[in-house]
Amino acid sequence: MKNNRIGLILVGSMLAVIALVVTLLLQRQQIEHAEQVRAQGLGVVRSLAALPASVLIPSKGAPGVLDSILAYRDNPDFAYAAVSAADGRSLAEVTSPGTLVPPSAALALTGFAERTIAAGQNGRAIREFHGPLASADDKTQVRIGYFEARTPFGMKDLPFYALIALAMFLLVPLIYLVIKREMAPLAALGEQLRVAANQATTHMPALVSTPESDADVRTLAHTLNRYLDQASTRIRELEQESVASMASGRLLEYGSNKMQAVLQCLPDGLLVLDPAGEVTFATGKIEPLLGVPVADVLSQPVEAWCRDPELRAMLARFRSAGLDTRSQMTIEFNPAGVPDKRLWATAQALLGHSMGYGTLVVLRDATREHLARQAGNDFVAHVAHELKSPLNVIGMYGEMLADAGEDDPAVRVEAINVIQDEVERMSSLVNNLLNVSKLEMGSMRPERHRVKLDDLLRDAYQQARSRAEGKGIRLELQVARDLAAVSVDKDLFRIALNNLLNNAIKYNQSGGSVVLAADEGDLDVVIGVRDSGIGMTPEDRERVTEKFFRVRETGTEQRGGHGLGLYLTNQIVELHHGRLTIDSELGHGSVFSIHLKKMPALVEGGQVL
């Protein structure tokens, strides 16, 4: 069906082309013809007009020049030739048979002109050329008329056109036939497939009734159909596989990106070296750790970027050792690029199922641990020294007591006093050490209760009084009875108070005084320990609550501090969300004040310890 339609369209279009060609040819011929007629007409008119009137207008009966124009009668278009006077009277005329000279038109200003005279009774239009007669003064004019072309084309061209048309007529069916013949098998096959497909979908009832002669085609069609089915199934599978693999590719990419982000976010720096020792992966953290930018490290051998001999040695060991002998290995070093850091570098072989992917190096900032360890060592050394010093003194005094004590009672008294002091100093140090250790371990949790402050202060005062009196120091208590209650851990707070009072007594002179006072403000209670002691420089005052800080004593008297009392006091006060302030002047004593928040008075029925 489709092929037939194509054929028809082909034929139709061919015919249209032929018609177009013919029309164009005709137009061209007509134009050519008109030009020819015009040239001839104008030429004849001009030549006639140039002639004297007498020649043109012969006397009656005598033959004129116009007659000679009859010689043109072989031109089938010739209509007439005439000489007309101004009044339209025809002075002479020659006509082709059956033709009347039409009335003359007025002469054009331009002289020679042409006009078209519409078809009259005789049925043919005439093209007239006319011009003024040169020899005549009046408006005598020469006119010559030609029939307008009637036949569309000259008979002589007809065979040519016919030949072209014929050739086309012959060619079109030929082309059509050729095309149709070429396509016929395909069309047949397509038809067969369509039929077969229809039969397949309708359970092939038609197949059974198909004549045996179609069997081959049918088999072919079936085979082809099957093949097409398989092919399309396969294409679908491939498409699905492609989509699936694209999705899994994206998933892998996502996973890989996520993994990289995770690795980059690790606080440790990571380096992956291939088996040849070149870095294939490095996280940004290595720059702050090693002082080497990632760009300098990537795809570079270790020797090119690593300035740390320890790290180089370890990596070299990993590269040279056999697969199975490489276990994890950790070193600790100060990186050359960042000397104030302490790093742990752990190298480990990256082992797959049966192959090595190289070496993984994890760089961890161990600066804090290192400092903590150092601080711990320092602490132990310090405590050992602090314990050794009183032991040393006790030992020496003991020896002196043994050697000279019997002879000299003054020496005996001094030795006993010093030994007592040193023992006290040591036990105070040990107690404070234990408390500091508890505090720093976080195991010291203040159990805060509502406490009547005046009782607490009175207790502390009673405890310290004997010691103060032993040193010849006057201890005063200035606390109002109706002092507001505070929320403190009684035991801890007692340690803080004792430390302040001990210091006030210790760093004092005989005859001096210590005042334990408590004042109540709008929001807080201030407990002050004021002494008339040796005081401190502003620099010492800044540092006096630091752990193990001891004010350098310039006098001859040895007071035996250990640098933990005020540290501990400050920690305890902070544990109670309070504040320890120190006001001191060298040589004029010090005031240590504990500022505590008042407890709201509304808890009237609250438990008061």
Add this chain to the structure above:
Amino acid sequence: MNKRMILLVDDEPHVIRVLRLMLEREGYEVASANDGNEALDKIGARRPDVMVSDIQMAGMDGRELCRTVRARYPDELFPIFVMTSMTASGEREWVRALANVDFLEKPLSPRQLIARLATHFANAAPQPENTHAA
């Protein structure tokens, strides 16, 4: 009058107190300093016959004091005893570069110091005053 003079350098007043008492009982004249700088002042005023110094001191420590003394008075090699509780051999290396410097173990026994001093002065050129003036 011309007693042997011992310079004690320690930032622990108790140590100086005990040693002073004990040495004075043995007939020595005792001068004392709290740290290295004070010791140098005392040495500048009068050379001691023996200097006994602690190591760990604030200000100028014992190590620096010994070096300075030996550098400042290269011809006066009075014995120096440094008191130390540090037993690590590395801690004692520095002494080798200095002449006539020896260690006293801490905790210090005053008796031991007296014995060491007696041995030293007995071996040294005998002095007519090398008797207990007291």
